[in-house]
Amino acid sequence: MSKSPIFLLLFAMMINLPMQAQNTEPPFLKYTNSKWVDSVMKTLTPDERIAQLIMVAAYSNRGEEHRQEILKLINEQKIGGLIFFQGDPESQVKLMNEYQEASKVPLLGAIDAEWGLGMRLDNTISYPFQMALGAIQDEDLLYELGTEVARQIRRTGLHLNFAPVVDVNNNPNNPVINYRSFGEDKYNVARKATAYMRGMQDGQLLTTAKHFPGHGDTDTDSHYALPQINHPVVRLDSLELYPFKEILKAGIGGVMVAHLNIPALDSTGVPSTLSKPIITGLLKEELGFEGLIVTDAMNMKGVTEGNEPGVVDKDAILAGNDLLEFTVEVPKAISEIRKAINQRLISQKEIDARVRKILAVKQWVGLNNYKPIETKEIMRELNTPEAIYLNRRLAEASLTVLKNDNNTIPVQGLDSLRIASVSFGTMKKTAFQETLELYAGITHFNLPVNASEIMVKTLQDQLQNYDLVISGIHDFSKFPRNTLRLNEDVLQLIKDLASKENSIFAFFKNPYVLNKIDGIEDSAGLLVAYQDSPETQEVAAQLIFGGIGANGKLPVSVGEKFKAGDGLEVKGGIRFSYTVPEAAGMDSEILHTRIDSLMNLAMEMKATPGAQILVARDQKVIFHKAYGTHSYFDTITVKKDDIYDLASVTKISTSMAALMKLYEQGKFNLDGTLADHLPSFRKSNKANIPFYDILTHQARFQPWIPFWKDTFKKDGSYKRKTFKETASENYPIKIKEGMYLHKDYPDKIVKAIRDSPLREKKEYVYSDFFFILAPRVVESRTNLEFPEFLQENFYDPLGATSVGFNPQLPLYKIVPTEHDFLFRQQPIHGTVHDEGAIMLGGVSGHAGLFANANDLAKLLQMYLNGGEYGGREYLEQETLEKFTKTTFPDSENHRALGFDKPYYNDKGESRNTAQDASAASFGHTGFTGIMVWMDPETDLLYIFLSNRVNPTRDNHRLYSLNTRTEIHQVLYDAIKQE
Structure with a gap:
C-alpha cells in the first residue's frame, strides 16, 4: 500500500535516530505456527475463527442470569476470551473453571488490573496508583510489583492484564488518565512502564501498553465522548509515542488502542480504534509491532457514538486490531466480520493470522495444557505477607x-x-x-x-x-x-x-x-x-x-x-518504624499463628486475663497486639495504648537508666558503696559493700521485707500515728481512699533496710533493697526528684508519654492488678501493686512504673541501640555494654549490673529465656506478669505485659505454662534463615 506523507515523515525521523539495541520480540510469537496452534486451527470453522477474536465482559457478582448469558456465548458463539470485572476471587475462579469446561478452545482470561486485583475484586490488594509509582526511584521495585501482580492474576485463572498505562499525563485536567499515569516525563513513564511490564511478563502474564497512541493530553473522558488531540505529528512522535516505542523495544506482548480523534494521524475523524492509518499504518508498519493489538472497551461512547454495534467491531478488525474487548453484540459482530471477508474487505488469511496470534498467546500462558484452578486457600495465597509487605514498600518509596x-x-x-x-x-x-x-x-x-x-x-x-x-x-x-x-x-x-x-x-x-x-x-x-x-x-x-x-x-x-x-x-x-514481620526478615505466619495460639491457651487456662505483646527487630515494630480483657469479670478489652504496672521491670526502666547516666557523668562509682551516697549507711553493716555486688544481687541482702505488716499491732489494728482517714501535711501518702500514711514512714522503710541483717553467704539472692534506695541515691547526686530526673533525661525526649509513676489516666486505660485482701482490702486499680512502693508514695526504683508496650519499647530500644534513639544519644555504647554483660562470668551468678541474663542449667539450656536467645541478651521480668528482653545479636526486642496477678497473686499458671518464654522462642523460630 502507498504511504501517506505523515508516515513518510515519521519513517524519516526514525531512520535518523541513533542505532538502538535490537528489539525484543513479544514472547508468544514463537508459538504462532506450533503444532498445538495448527491442531486447534484445523478444528475451527470460519465463524469460530472470528469468534476467537472476541472477548466479552464477565462478572463474578451478577448472579445466575449473567452466568447463563456467558455460557450461551461460549456454547453457541464459541468466543475466544473473557475479561472479568467486579466480583471476588473465589467466585471468579469457580466461574472461570466452569466456563473453561464449557469452551471448545481454552478461553483467554483477562482483567483490567492496573494497580492489582484490588482494582476489580473484593478483599484483594490494591497497590498504589501509577502516579504514586512514578515517584519511586527504584525501578527494581516496579519489576517486583509486576511479578507479584502476575502471580495474583494467574492464581485467579486469568492470563492477560490490560496494563500498564504508558500515557504521558501532561494535562492536569485529564479526567480519565491522570493518577493512572506514571507522570508527565516521558522518560520516567517509559522506564517505570517497562519495569512493570517486564515483571508481569516474566511472571507469564501477558500485558498491553495503553492507550495507544497516547491519551495523556486530553480533558475529555473517552468513556463518555470522543476526545480530540490536536498536536502535530512531530510533537506526537517525540512525546506521546515515546514510551510506546520504548516498551515495544522491550518486548511487550500487547498494545491497547484508545478511542481518540487525532487529526494529525487520521484526518477522517474516526476514533483511533477504528483507524487503519493509526493501527496498521503507524503501529504495525512504522513501529513494526507484531504483538497482540487490543481495542479499548467497545462499549465506551468514545467509539459507540454514531456507530452501530457489530458494525463497529467489524471496523475495528478492518483497522488492524487483533482482539475486540467488551464486544456488546457478539452474533452481530461475527456476522459483520464474515460479511467483510465475503466482500473482500479483509481476507480469511488475515483473519487466520490474527487467530493464530491469539492461540499463540494461549499456548504461551499454558492453556494448551489447561488444568482447572484450585479455589482452596485462594484468599490466603493471594493476600500473602510478602504481597502486603510489597504494598507498604511501594507506599514508602513513593x-x-x-x-x-x-x-x-x-x-x-x-x-x-x-x-x-x-x-x-x-x-x-x-x-x-x-x-x-x-x-x-x-x-x-x-x-x-x-x-x-x-x-x-x-x-x-x-x-x-x-x-x-x-x-x-x-x-x-x-x-x-x-x-x-x-x-x-x-x-x-x-x-x-x-x-x-x-x-x-x-x-x-x-x-x-x-x-x-x-x-x-x-x-x-x-x-x-x-x-x-x-x-x-x-x-x-x-x-x-x-x-x-x-x-x-x-x-x-x-x-x-x-x-x-x-x-x-x-x-x-532514627525511630521505630511500624511495619510487617517480613520487613525484618521474619515470618508473619509463624509469629501470628503461634503467638495467638499460645496466648489463647494462656487465657483459656486463666493464666492471665489479657496481655500486650510487642516485638521489634532492627528497630522495626513488626508485631504489636493486645489480647483479652482487663479482668476475668469485665468486658473491657485490652487496647494497645492501655498501661500496665511494670512491677520489677521498673528496676531497669528507672533505677538503671538513672544510674548509668550518673555513671557517665562521674557521679556514680561502681566501686563505691551505699555509704558514699547515703550518709545514714556509713555505720551500717552495708557501708562497705561495692555496687558491683549490690547490682548483681550478691550483696548478702535479704530478699525483701513486708513493710506493710509492720503497720499492724498484734490485735490486727493499725499502729498509732501510722494512718489517717484524710490527707494532711503530716499524712500526705495516699494508700487508698480514706487511708493516708504518715510522711515519715518512707524513712522507716529505709531504716529497716539499713538495720536488716546480712545473709551469711555471699551468693546470688535476688533483693529489692537497693532499688528501693535507688531514688535517694540518684537524688543525692542531682538537684532533681527521681521522677523529674527520669522524665527530663529519658522519657520526655524519647516521646514515651505513658511511662511514669502514679498514672493520671481514666481507669479504663489502666489494667488492674490484684484484689488485695491483706493490706488495702480492695482491688488494686490505678495504683501500684507492690505494697512497699505504695508506701513510698508510688515512686520507687524497684516497682511503681506504669507504661504501655509501645512507649516502654522506646526506652528499651535505646538500650539495644547502644544508648541512641531518635537522633539523640542518651547513654554511651560502652556504658550499655558494661552494664548488660555478665559481671562475674566465672561464678554461678548469671546477672549483669541490674539486668537479668540467660540462666543456663547443666545441659546448657536457658531456664529463663528462649532457648535461642544469645548469651549477649539481657532483660528483666516482673511479678505482675511482665517480661522484657533485648538481644543485640539479633537486634530483637520482646515485650510481654500482662496482669497474671488478677485477681490473685496465687495464680502461677503463667509460670507453669511457660507462656512468656514459649512466645519468646517463637520470635527466634520466625527469623528467616538467610
Whole structure:
C-alpha cells in the first residue's frame, strides 16, 4: 500500500535516530505456527475463527442470569476470551473453571488490573496508583510489583492484564488518565512502564501498553465522548509515542488502542480504534509491532457514538486490531466480520493470522495444557505477607518531600514541643493521627470539608497554643481525582498555618490539587503521599518522625509551585518504624499463628486475663497486639495504648537508666558503696559493700521485707500515728481512699533496710533493697526528684508519654492488678501493686512504673541501640555494654549490673529465656506478669505485659505454662534463615 506523507515523515525521523539495541520480540510469537496452534486451527470453522477474536465482559457478582448469558456465548458463539470485572476471587475462579469446561478452545482470561486485583475484586490488594509509582526511584521495585501482580492474576485463572498505562499525563485536567499515569516525563513513564511490564511478563502474564497512541493530553473522558488531540505529528512522535516505542523495544506482548480523534494521524475523524492509518499504518508498519493489538472497551461512547454495534467491531478488525474487548453484540459482530471477508474487505488469511496470534498467546500462558484452578486457600495465597509487605514498600518509596525548611522533618526535640495534629476533610480520628501518636504526645483536631466559619476560628485559636502543627489533607474518595472539596474558610486556615514556621503538611490527594491551595508551598514541611489509604497515612506519619526516610520525586508539575522531578531526600531510621514481620526478615505466619495460639491457651487456662505483646527487630515494630480483657469479670478489652504496672521491670526502666547516666557523668562509682551516697549507711553493716555486688544481687541482702505488716499491732489494728482517714501535711501518702500514711514512714522503710541483717553467704539472692534506695541515691547526686530526673533525661525526649509513676489516666486505660485482701482490702486499680512502693508514695526504683508496650519499647530500644534513639544519644555504647554483660562470668551468678541474663542449667539450656536467645541478651521480668528482653545479636526486642496477678497473686499458671518464654522462642523460630 502507498504511504501517506505523515508516515513518510515519521519513517524519516526514525531512520535518523541513533542505532538502538535490537528489539525484543513479544514472547508468544514463537508459538504462532506450533503444532498445538495448527491442531486447534484445523478444528475451527470460519465463524469460530472470528469468534476467537472476541472477548466479552464477565462478572463474578451478577448472579445466575449473567452466568447463563456467558455460557450461551461460549456454547453457541464459541468466543475466544473473557475479561472479568467486579466480583471476588473465589467466585471468579469457580466461574472461570466452569466456563473453561464449557469452551471448545481454552478461553483467554483477562482483567483490567492496573494497580492489582484490588482494582476489580473484593478483599484483594490494591497497590498504589501509577502516579504514586512514578515517584519511586527504584525501578527494581516496579519489576517486583509486576511479578507479584502476575502471580495474583494467574492464581485467579486469568492470563492477560490490560496494563500498564504508558500515557504521558501532561494535562492536569485529564479526567480519565491522570493518577493512572506514571507522570508527565516521558522518560520516567517509559522506564517505570517497562519495569512493570517486564515483571508481569516474566511472571507469564501477558500485558498491553495503553492507550495507544497516547491519551495523556486530553480533558475529555473517552468513556463518555470522543476526545480530540490536536498536536502535530512531530510533537506526537517525540512525546506521546515515546514510551510506546520504548516498551515495544522491550518486548511487550500487547498494545491497547484508545478511542481518540487525532487529526494529525487520521484526518477522517474516526476514533483511533477504528483507524487503519493509526493501527496498521503507524503501529504495525512504522513501529513494526507484531504483538497482540487490543481495542479499548467497545462499549465506551468514545467509539459507540454514531456507530452501530457489530458494525463497529467489524471496523475495528478492518483497522488492524487483533482482539475486540467488551464486544456488546457478539452474533452481530461475527456476522459483520464474515460479511467483510465475503466482500473482500479483509481476507480469511488475515483473519487466520490474527487467530493464530491469539492461540499463540494461549499456548504461551499454558492453556494448551489447561488444568482447572484450585479455589482452596485462594484468599490466603493471594493476600500473602510478602504481597502486603510489597504494598507498604511501594507506599514508602513513593513518599515525596517537597519542603523541609530547617530540617523540620524528621521532628526532633520532642521534650520541648507541644504538638497538635489536624486532619482536614474528616471528623474522625485518622490512621495518620493514630500513627503520629505512636511517637509523641499529640493533641488531635479534625475539621470537615465544609466547616463553618466559627469552627475554623475556634480551631485557629486553639492551635495558637502549640509549637508544632502537623496537618493531614485528606480526600477519602476511592480515587485521587484532581478535585478539591474544602471550602474557602478551611482553605484560608490552611494558608494561615502554612505561613507559620511550625507547620508540616501531609498531602493525601492528587498532587495537582496542590495548585488549588494558596500558600501551601510556604509550609516548613510538605510531603505528598499521592492517595488516601491506611498504608499511605501510616508511612507518612512514620516519615515525619523519622521512622522511615523518603527519596520520591514528583512525577508531574504543579503549576508554578513545583516541577516534575522535585523531591528532597530525607533519611529515616532514627525511630521505630511500624511495619510487617517480613520487613525484618521474619515470618508473619509463624509469629501470628503461634503467638495467638499460645496466648489463647494462656487465657483459656486463666493464666492471665489479657496481655500486650510487642516485638521489634532492627528497630522495626513488626508485631504489636493486645489480647483479652482487663479482668476475668469485665468486658473491657485490652487496647494497645492501655498501661500496665511494670512491677520489677521498673528496676531497669528507672533505677538503671538513672544510674548509668550518673555513671557517665562521674557521679556514680561502681566501686563505691551505699555509704558514699547515703550518709545514714556509713555505720551500717552495708557501708562497705561495692555496687558491683549490690547490682548483681550478691550483696548478702535479704530478699525483701513486708513493710506493710509492720503497720499492724498484734490485735490486727493499725499502729498509732501510722494512718489517717484524710490527707494532711503530716499524712500526705495516699494508700487508698480514706487511708493516708504518715510522711515519715518512707524513712522507716529505709531504716529497716539499713538495720536488716546480712545473709551469711555471699551468693546470688535476688533483693529489692537497693532499688528501693535507688531514688535517694540518684537524688543525692542531682538537684532533681527521681521522677523529674527520669522524665527530663529519658522519657520526655524519647516521646514515651505513658511511662511514669502514679498514672493520671481514666481507669479504663489502666489494667488492674490484684484484689488485695491483706493490706488495702480492695482491688488494686490505678495504683501500684507492690505494697512497699505504695508506701513510698508510688515512686520507687524497684516497682511503681506504669507504661504501655509501645512507649516502654522506646526506652528499651535505646538500650539495644547502644544508648541512641531518635537522633539523640542518651547513654554511651560502652556504658550499655558494661552494664548488660555478665559481671562475674566465672561464678554461678548469671546477672549483669541490674539486668537479668540467660540462666543456663547443666545441659546448657536457658531456664529463663528462649532457648535461642544469645548469651549477649539481657532483660528483666516482673511479678505482675511482665517480661522484657533485648538481644543485640539479633537486634530483637520482646515485650510481654500482662496482669497474671488478677485477681490473685496465687495464680502461677503463667509460670507453669511457660507462656512468656514459649512466645519468646517463637520470635527466634520466625527469623528467616538467610
